């Protein structure tokens with residue numbers, strides 16, 4: 001139960017323990033991607049030569065171990081729709097493993113040929129950084145490198161917007177929630193208000209993360225009065241009912257840009273071939289003795305065993321850290337650390353904030 005995990009973690013924090021129980025897990029079904037977003041620090045087509053994927057059989061075994069310790073699952077990539085076994089795995093996660101909430105995060109470019117998955121997932125989170133197709137095209141890279149890159153990217157951006165408009169009305173019938181996630185960049189910032197209007201018109205939730213450079217907010221945003229004003233406006237628009245998926249406390253953190261207490265084990269990440277990243281992706285990338293891939297879920301019998309190996313290898317989660325401001329890192333930790341804010345927002349919005357943080 002999510003609230004049970006929240007309460008258990010609350011008690012652990014009171015006892016000065018920092019390795020908290022997961023509220024959800026992220027499984028990267030593939031690290032291949034068909035886009036080349038300029039801000040992408042982890043994957044993207046330019047890194048496809050080193051990309052990994054898995055078989056349906058192995059992916060099922062990995063999910064079995066995850067389910068042993070986790071209630072909610074996000075499947076993402078790379079671009080998850082490039083994995084041929086995606087739909088089978090989603091069905092398996094939902095029907096056989098009965099994850100409480102199943103979310104899929106995608107760039108949406110291949111969605112129009114895969115609408116069957118709308119009936120399987122609980123939440124579909126699509127990346128859409130702008131409704132200005134020129135800004136979008138300049139960020140995402142061409143799908144068809146042999147075509148004229150600009151024309152191809154513009155067409156692809158318009159197709160994505162069209163697809164979103166087509167599937168938004170299906171949410172009730174197919175029983176899923178559609179969420180857009182926007183990366184705020186110096187290029188997308190000027191058109192962000194139009195994106196909020198687009199979401200309000202189409203009854204879609206919208207979440208935000210600032211562009212990260214080595215996990216810190218992009219310098220041009222961090223020092224920009226326009227960015228600060230935009231976040232202030234977000235708080236105002238949210239109060240007036242705009243469909244903004246982000247807690248007040250997270251949005252205020254984006255404004256203040258102050259480090260917060262991060263508990264990265266609340267959302268563990270697992271690579272396509274089963275390697276658990278511990279305690280978090282930024283620390284793994286930093287290398288050395290602070291983090292890495294201590295255990296493969298294909299080689300253990302339970303989630304507890306995997307966690308014990310990880311803990312023995314790298315110790316407790318860090319006690320202090322230069323914070324990451326992407327929503328998926330910050331939001332769950334902030335809500336865990338501020339129970340009253342969590343309860344108030346949960347009551348007011350009816351949203352389980354434990355699964356609040358797509359970006």
Ligand code: SF4
Pocket residue numbers: 033034035036037040041042043044045077078079107127
């Ligand atoms: S779609 Fe996602 S994984 Fe692919 S390049 Fe863009 S940000 Fe990276």
Ligand code: SF4
Pocket residue numbers: 215262263264279280281282283318321322323324329
């Ligand atoms: S702030 Fe970033 S690097 Fe630090 S523990 Fe959290 S996710 Fe890891």
